[in-house]
Amino acid sequence: xxxxxxxxxxxxxxxxxxxxxxxxxxxxxxxxxxxxxxxxxxxxxxxxxxxxxxxxxxxxxxxxxxxxxxxxxxxxxxxxxxxxxxxxxxxxxxxxxxxxxxxxxxxxxxxxxxxxxxxxxxxxxxxxxxxxxxxxxxxxxxxxxxxxxxxxxxxxxxxxxxxxxxxxxxxxxxxxxxxxxxxxxxxxxxxxxxxxxxxxxxxxxxxxxxxxxxxx
Amino acid sequence: xxxxxxxxxxxxxxxxxxxxxxxxxxxxxxxxxxxxxxxxxxxxxxxxxxxxxxxxxxxxxxxxxxxxxxxxxxxxxxxxxxxxxxxxxxxxxxxxxxxxxxxxxxxxxxxxxxxxxxxxxxxxxxxxxxxxxxxxxxxxxxxxxxxxx
Numbered sequence: 001x002x003x004x005x006x007x008x009x010x011x012x013x014x015x016x017x018x019x020x021x022x023x024x025x026x027x028x029x030x031x032x033x034x035x036x037x038x039x040x041x042x043x044x045x046x047x048x049x050x051x052x053x054x055x056x057x058x059x060x061x062x063x064x065x066x067x068x069x070x071x072x073x074x075x076x077x078x079x080x081x082x083x084x085x086x087x088x089x090x091x092x093x094x095x096x097x098x099x100x101x102x103x104x105x106x107x108x109x110x111x112x113x114x115x116x117x118x119x120x121x122x123x124x125x126x127x128x129x130x131x132x133x134x135x136x137x138x139x140x141x142x143x144x145x146x147x148x149x150x151x152x153x154x155x156x157x158x159x160x161x162x163x164x165x166x167x168x169x170x171x172x173x174x175x176x177x178x179x180x181x182x183x184x185x186x187x188x189x190x191x192x193x194x195x196x197x198x199x200x201x202x203x204x205x206x207x208x209x210x211x212x213x214x215x216x
Numbered sequence: 217x218x219x220x221x222x223x224x225x226x227x228x229x230x231x232x233x234x235x236x237x238x239x240x241x242x243x244x245x246x247x248x249x250x251x252x253x254x255x256x257x258x259x260x261x262x263x264x265x266x267x268x269x270x271x272x273x274x275x276x277x278x279x280x281x282x283x284x285x286x287x288x289x290x291x292x293x294x295x296x297x298x299x300x301x302x303x304x305x306x307x308x309x310x311x312x313x314x315x316x317x318x319x320x321x322x323x324x325x326x327x328x329x330x331x332x333x334x335x336x337x338x339x340x341x342x343x344x345x346x347x348x349x350x351x352x353x354x355x356x357x358x359x360x361x362x363x364x365x
Contacts (some may be wrong), residue, residue, distance in 0.1 A: 093260035093325070095291055095298050097250055098318045101360020136253035140359040165297055174326070176300040181293070197296070199319060 059184065059192045060085075063158040065122065065148040068135025073148065075190055081118040082213060083186040086198065087164050089125035089177045090137045098198075099181070100141045105202035107144050110209060116188075117209065119145045124166035124179045126155045185212050241269025242308070244342055244352040246315075246364040249325070251334040251356050259283065259325040259332050261340060261354055262316040262364075267308050275306040277343035280354070284327030286340070291319055300324075308344075318362055332356045 064074045084103065088096035100121065107114040121138055123129035126149050129137075134147030149155070159166055166179040183205075185194045194212040196205060247263035261280070267273060278286040288303040303321065308314060316322055323340075325332075332338075336356040343349050357365040 090256070091258050092300065093250075093258050094289070094300070094318055094322045097260070097360055098362070101362070104360065133255060136255050140251070140253045169299065169301075171302055176289075178297055178299045180296045181298040182296050199293075 059161070059163060060186055060190060061161045063161060064154055065150040065158065066131050066154075068131050068138070068147050070131045078118055078120075079190065080188050082116055082188055082193070084117060084119040084183050084209075085122065085162060085186060086120070086181075086183040087122050087124050087159070087162075087166065087179050088181075089123050089179070090129050090133055091125065091174075091176065095181070097141075099183075100138065100145055102198055102202045102205055103183070104141045104144055106205035106209065109202065109206040113210070113213065114144070116213070121145050121147045122155070122158060123147070123149045124155065124159065124164070124177050126150060126152050185209065187216075241271075242267050242273060242344060242347045242350060244350050247340055247352045247354040248361070248364045249332055249338075249354050249356050250361055251359045252328065252332045253359075254331045256331060257326070257328055259328050261286070261323040261325060262318070263323075263340070263342075263352060263354075264313070264315045264364075265306075265308060265342075267310065267312045270310045271346065272310045272312065273308045273347055274345040275308060275342055276304070276345050278323050278340065279343075280325060280338060280340045282329055282332065282338045283325035284329070287324050287326065288321065289324045290321050305345075334358055 060075070062075050064072060067073050086099065086103075088099065090096070103119050107117060107119070110117070121134070123134060129147075129149050131149055134149050138145045138147035150158075158164075162184055164180045164182075166177055168175045169178050181198065183196050183198055184192060185196070187193045193215070194208070196208045198205065200208070243266045245264045245266060247261065249259055249261040252259045259282075265275065275288070278288060280286050288306060289300050290303050292299045292301060306314065306321065314321075334356050338354050338356070339351055340354050341349050341351045355365060
């Protein structure tokens with residue numbers, strides 16, 4: 001756009017115009033602040049987790065994976081159990097063992113309630129994490145946690161269903177995986193019930209699980 | 217003549233002593249690793265560095281005979297996403313106390329030559345820019361251990 005010379009037929013802007021605009025500017029600012037406050041409240045609150053039967057955001061759903069013995073499992077395999085669904089990979093020496101250890105300890109603290117909860121550790125690195133590798137890895141932390149893998153397409157499908165980000169990060173001749181580190185808690189009917197971040201430690205995880213299960 | 221030589225020897229000893237005190241200011245303590253599954257090719261180790269000197273140093277390398285190579289890594293969290301990134305050096309300030317622990321800075325042991333079994337011990341060598349190579353012994357703790365056993 002090029003500047004054009006002023007048109008002699010158009011009257012110049014009056015000095016009154018800027019003064020009349022300030023109430024509108026103030027109203028706009030108030031609306032922006034109100035919108036920001038409202039959105040902050042919903043993000044930090046329970047959204048998108050809602051009472052049973054009325055999920056607002058689609059999370060979870062059908063998946064097909066392979067367990068440590070090479071058997072096919074789907075979301076239907078686990079109906080009737082509360083699920084803890086979380087993602088990682090076995091070439092992760094620090095965070096993933098810490099997470100698995102904390103979850104195993106949290107379940108140990110729950111007593112009989114633990115038998116109603118099935119933790120699922122899903123790999124985001126199906127290229128390196130075959131069924132036997134997943135089984136060996138999770139069994140180092142006891143028998144509760146089930147390690148699942150699958151084809152790249154199957155992993156991509158469950159990652160999409162759980163809104164999980166994952167990406168390869170090349171390092172020298174190998175790579176690490178960047179990935180979401182949220183633990184999703186799902187009801188026995190497959191609907192989402194809550195979530196937690198595993199870095200809160202075993203006791204806090206146990207408390208959160210009790211609270212989520214008690215809510216139903 | 218003899219008194220002069222004695223004085224020179226004394227001065228030389230003091231100078232050597234001072235030099236030795238400067239070089240021995242870095243200590244590597246409480247080195248530990250987590251036990252690995254039998255088929256694992258990677259492991260993790262942690263340790264504490266204590267520098268009681270006045271000049272500081274930099275940790276620039278790690279190695280161990282149990283692994284093909286060892287690298288320093290740091291866990292970062294960006295929102296909900298965790299990332300592991302390699303670290304080329306760790307700055308050590310004068311009178312510093314740096315403790316490597318889970319969910320932070322750690323040593324990744326890559327291409328393990330043998331699984332790490334709980335209760336085992338193995339050597340690790342840390343290379344510092346000024347202090348040179350310092351060897352320490354690593355004790356293997358449980359797979360989910362959070363601190364030095």
